[in-house]
Amino acid sequence: MTSLALLAGGLLLLLLGGVAFLRLQGPYERLQGAGVGDIGGAALFLIGLFVRDWSTTGWVGVLLLLFLLFTGPVATHAVAKAAFVRGLRPKGGGRCP
């Protein structure tokens, strides 16, 4: 029963991550919204899968979860840094470091 709640929560966060692509203006906001929503939704979804049936997922699933948790923000950062270097400034101006 808890797995259903976790799976539904994961789907909801995935939806919110998707909505971030619609509602937010500018690449930086979308990167932030989507990055948080996706990885959170994926984490909840995967934990729901583990809780539901550990025999079929096992430690490889935990490895996938840890991988997503670590590389999600790194990918978002890489894109944001590339955008900043190419001269795209966020709304607040964003001084160079």
Added chain:
Amino acid sequence: MGLKGWLEVGVLVTAALPLFRLWKGPTLWDRLAATSSLNVRVALVLACEASFTGRGLLLDVALAYAALGFLGTVLLARFGERGER
């Protein structure tokens, strides 16, 4: 359709939004963010398929896919940063 079908359809329906951004996104960076988002969702569908049907191999495929998706996003971002545009 079983729970598996509903979950996968749910993930793929939420994938429509980044797909829209991938199509419309004015800048390259929107498209890279949408691609990264789509990669995570495909890996999730694979993991869901593996978990429900009991085929452990699909989970390894999901892990490999997530790794390659991440690699692709970072390399494209690096290329966009230093590209010859």
